[in-house]
Amino acid sequence: xxxxxxxxxRLGVSVSTVSKGLNGASDIxxxxxxxxxxxAVEMGYSTKRSKKVENRKICIFVExxxxxxxxxxxxxxxxxxxxxxxxxxxxxxxIPITPAFQEEEKYDTFLLKxxxxxxxxxxxxxxxxxxxxxxxxxxxxxxxxxxxPENPNVCYLGTDNYEGITLAVRHxxxxxxxxxxxxxxxxxxxxxxxxxxxxxxxxxxxxxxxxKDLMAYGYYVSDSAKYHVPGFLxxxxxxxxxxxxxxxxxxxxxxxxxGFKVPEDVSVIGFDDLPIAAAFDPPLTTIRQERNELxxxxxxxxxxxIHHIPISKTLLRPKLIERESTARxxxx
Amino acid sequence: xxxxxxxxxRLGVSVSTVSKGLNGASDIxxxxxxxxxxxAVEMGYSTKRSKKVENRKICIFVExxxxxxxxxxxxxxxxxxxxxxxxxxxxxxxIPITPAFQEEEKYDTFLLKxxxxxxxxxxxxxxxxxxxxxxxxxxxxxxxxxxxPENPNVCYLGTDNYEGITLAVRHxxxxxxxxxxxxxxxxxxxxxxxxxxxxxxxxxxxxxxxxKDLMAYGYYVSDSAKYHVPGFLxxxxxxxxxxxxxxxxxxxxxxxxxGFKVPEDVSVIGFDDLPIAAAFDPPLTTIRQERNELxxxxxxxxxxxIHHIPISKTLLRPKLIERESTARxxxx
Numbered sequence: 001x002x003x004x005x006x007x008x009x010r011l012g013v014s015v016s017t018v019s020k021g022l023n024g025a026s027d028i029x030x031x032x033x034x035x036x037x038x039x040a041v042e043m044g045y046s047t048k049r050s051k052k053v054e055n056r057k058i059c060i061f062v063e064x065x066x067x068x069x070x071x072x073x074x075x076x077x078x079x080x081x082x083x084x085x086x087x088x089x090x091x092x093x094x095i096p097i098t099p100a101f102q103e104e105e106k107y108d109t110f111l112l113k114x115x116x117x118x119x120x121x122x123x124x125x126x127x128x129x130x131x132x133x134x135x136x137x138x139x140x141x142x143x144x145x146x147x148x149p150e151n152p153n154v155c156y157l158g159t160d161n162y163e164g165i166t167l168a169v170r171h172x173x174x175x176x177x178x179x180x181x182x183x184x185x186x187x188x189x190x191x192x193x194x195x196x197x198x199x200x201x202x203x204x205x206x207x208x209x210x211x212k213d214l215m216a217y218g219y220y221v222s223d224s225a226k227y228h229v230p231g232f233l234x235x236x237x238x239x240x241x242x243x244x245x246x247x248x249x250x251x252x253x254x255x256x257x258x259g260f261k262v263p264e265d266v267s268v269i270g271f272d273d274l275p276i277a278a279a280f281d282p283p284l285t286t287i288r289q290e291r292n293e294l295x296x297x298x299x300x301x302x303x304x305x306i307h308h309i310p311i312s313k314t315l316l317r318p319k320l321i322e323r324e325s326t327a328r329x330x331x332x
Numbered sequence: 333x334x335x336x337x338x339x340x341x342r343l344g345v346s347v348s349t350v351s352k353g354l355n356g357a358s359d360i361x362x363x364x365x366x367x368x369x370x371x372a373v374e375m376g377y378s379t380k381r382s383k384k385v386e387n388r389k390i391c392i393f394v395e396x397x398x399x400x401x402x403x404x405x406x407x408x409x410x411x412x413x414x415x416x417x418x419x420x421x422x423x424x425x426x427i428p429i430t431p432a433f434q435e436e437e438k439y440d441t442f443l444l445k446x447x448x449x450x451x452x453x454x455x456x457x458x459x460x461x462x463x464x465x466x467x468x469x470x471x472x473x474x475x476x477x478x479x480x481p482e483n484p485n486v487c488y489l490g491t492d493n494y495e496g497i498t499l500a501v502r503h504x505x506x507x508x509x510x511x512x513x514x515x516x517x518x519x520x521x522x523x524x525x526x527x528x529x530x531x532x533x534x535x536x537x538x539x540x541x542x543x544k545d546l547m548a549y550g551y552y553v554s555d556s557a558k559y560h561v562p563g564f565l566x567x568x569x570x571x572x573x574x575x576x577x578x579x580x581x582x583x584x585x586x587x588x589x590x591g592f593k594v595p596e597d598v599s600v601i602g603f604d605d606l607p608i609a610a611a612f613d614p615p616l617t618t619i620r621q622e623r624n625e626l627x628x629x630x631x632x633x634x635x636x637x638i639h640h641i642p643i644s645k646t647l648l649r650p651k652l653i654e655r656e657s658t659a660r661x662x663x664x
Contacts, residue, residue, distance in 0.1 A: 150495060152649045160644050163482060293641040300632060300641075309625040309632075310649040312492050317484045317642040 001138075002043035011039055022112065034109075041108040044138055058085060058302060059093040059116045065123035067094075071276050073291070074122060077144070080295025081120060088303070102129035111139045118306055120144070120298045126188060140305035142298050145191050152310035155301050157294065161191055164287040164318035165198035168241045168269045171285070171320055173206050176329035177239035177267060181214040181232040183224065183251065185243035192217065192243070199241070211235065218247045225250030233258060238266055238329050245270035245277040248284055252325065263327035273321050283323035290316055333470075334375035343371055354444070366441075373440040376470055390417060390634060391425040391448045397455035399426075403608050405623070406454060409476070412627025413452060420635065434461035443471050450638055452476070452630045458520060472637035474630050477523050484642035487633050489626065493523055496619040496650035497530035500573045500601045503617070503652055505538050508661035509571035509599060513546040513564040515556065515583065517575035524549065524575070531573070543567065550579050557582030565590060570598055570661045577602035577609040580616055584657065595659035605653050615655035622648055 008018045013032075020028045021036025022045075028036075060081060067074025078094060085092045093116075107130045111119060118140030124131060126146070134141060134148045147156035165182075172180050182199045185192045200210050213235035218224035220243055229251055232240060240255075242248040248270035252262045260266045262282060270277055273288035294316055301311050340350045345364075352360045353368025354377075360368075392410060399406025410426060417424045425448075439462045443451060450472030456463060458478070466473060466480045479488035497514075504512050514531045517524045532542050545567035550556035552575055561583055564572060572587075574580040580602030584594045592598045594614060602609055605620035626648055633643050 290642060297641055309629055311646060312649045313647040314643060315645040317644045
């Protein structure tokens with residue numbers, strides 16, 4: 001690993017200038033400081049993993065995800081992470097980010113500049129600029145729902161999507177459903193790929209055909225129900241599994257609008273178990289993601305990475321929550 | 333979850349008798365005590381997850397694995413687990429087990445009877461009697477290299493075999509090898525399945541053919557080299573990837589005996605990086621499993637399960653350790 005002296009040699013400046021740049025001293029220019037930081041990152045210098053409490057700073061980056069109120073997906077994740085981190089005397093900053101921000105500032109440089117020992121990232125997409133940088137980052141990094149091969153500083157954390165979708169299919173099959181539709185999330189996402197594979201395998205394992213007319217990608221947009229539910233119903237669907245709870249609400253509304261009752265004519269299953277899912281009409285059967293536990297776990301793994309335990313992947317169990325949007329199939 | 337009263341009702345005995353049975357009091361018969369414990373387990377009673385230090389007992393079960401000396405695979409696993417557990421004021425017992433022992437005593441009953449709050453199991457095979465019981469155990473349970481679907485009390489911990497074998501294939505391909513053989517571990521094992529799939533995918537991804545003559549199962553027995561190496565060499569193998577370091581030693585000896593020099597004529601890669609691998613002649617290139625870190629991690633996850641974080645799977649990164657048993661391919 002590069003030392004401060006290596007960085008000084010590369011830049012042709014003194015060790016104390018590099019040290020000032022890394023420590024955010026006020027008596028060097030912003031420009032020189034940025035140069036020191038970028039060079040440090042390029043050369044693989046990483047912040048000392050100090051045990052001093054005053055240096056115990058970590059952060060959560062959030063993109064494409066709401067977390068301000070208890071109804072929102074990210075709320076319990078942030079809460080669980082903070083609860084666990086505070087208990088171990090870390091300070092935690094929450095930093096909303098955009099694609100533009102990622103283009104402007106390198107990931108490692110940002111952490112180094114701000115004294116963070118590591119981070120937890122929620123909601124990033126495959127095409128985000130930082131995703132490429134994670135392949136070589138030297139910073140302890142936890143990614144929610146995204147995996148990076150071979151870098152021991154990066155860990156993938158998520159819910160076991162495979163088991164979740166299997167639970168959903170089996171629940172409908174046990175209720176006598178045979179025409180089961182799947183309105184997945186976004187195309188080109190690791191989570192959607194896992195769920196698609198799980199859906200097809202679960203259908204095969206109970207000898208049900210995999211029908212193109214009964215599968216679509218809804219991009220986690222409630223509105224997508226409008227485009228896909230008519231086709232599902234025309235193809236004879238009696239059960240519909242959805243990529244999240246909000247899509248499921250859209251699907252239930254669309255079914256009702258077209259004269260199909262939920263659950264008498266069509267059973268609907270969501271994913272996530274947002275607090276609001278129990279208040280839908282009818283209350284939603286769904287696959288629960290344990291978000292508080294995911295947040296607590298994210299801290300635990302980040303702490304492990306900081307202590308050089310190279311965890312690459314941690315999955316949590318999903319849980320089938322049976323409510324009133326699913327019922328025995330009435331059609332033969 | 334069943335209460336002490338439920339158990340008393342089922343057995344037609346008093347609550348205090350059940351309590352005595354669960355707590356190991358001396359004034360009830362062994363027979364009655366066993367009956368209380370078996371009924372408690374059957375009804376889903378689980379020990380209170382107490383925070384009192386005097387109850388902080390966990391254990392490691394070991395089967396088919398040596399751990400007494402630093403040379404052996406299990407040594408660092410046990411050490412890492414204990415280091416971490418002791419730091420958090422748990423006592424740890426190491427319990428060697430056999431298939432016969434598992435037939436005699438139910439897993440949950442054993443833990444309940446001995447006051448263990450959870451366990452870490454190393455070296456169990458798919459056909460072991462306890463494997464079936466893990467599907468319904470209420471005890472926090474970490475399995476090294478085995479997975480149980482859907483039970484939130486059981487977690488699979490291991491090295492990412494997929495990434496490990498991919499690193500091995502890519503290393504040989506980068507050295508110009510095209511005829512790459514794979515001497516896998518045991519048939520009917522989850523780890524071997526993962527490695528086999530990884531091997532075939534890695535070969536495909538570099539457009540190399542998958543040849544039946546270049547693949548076999550060696551059952552982690554060094555002697556297996558004798559049976560398979562002649563066939564590999566006859567089929568033109570210039571590189572051989574092995575299921576562990578001891579097989580790799582057998583393979584190197586067999587190559588030498590048949591007039592093939594390692595690494596000049598044949599490159600050999602092991603798996604695990606036992607301490608002894610660096611002392612082989614030539615020193616062995618191998619895929620390292622971070623055993624101390626796996627042990628530390630096993631404690632961390634067990635602690636998470638005890639605190640109701642339903643982790644189903646945790647994988648650690650393997651690492652390619654380049655030594656002298658691999659070299660550029662000399663044949664075209």
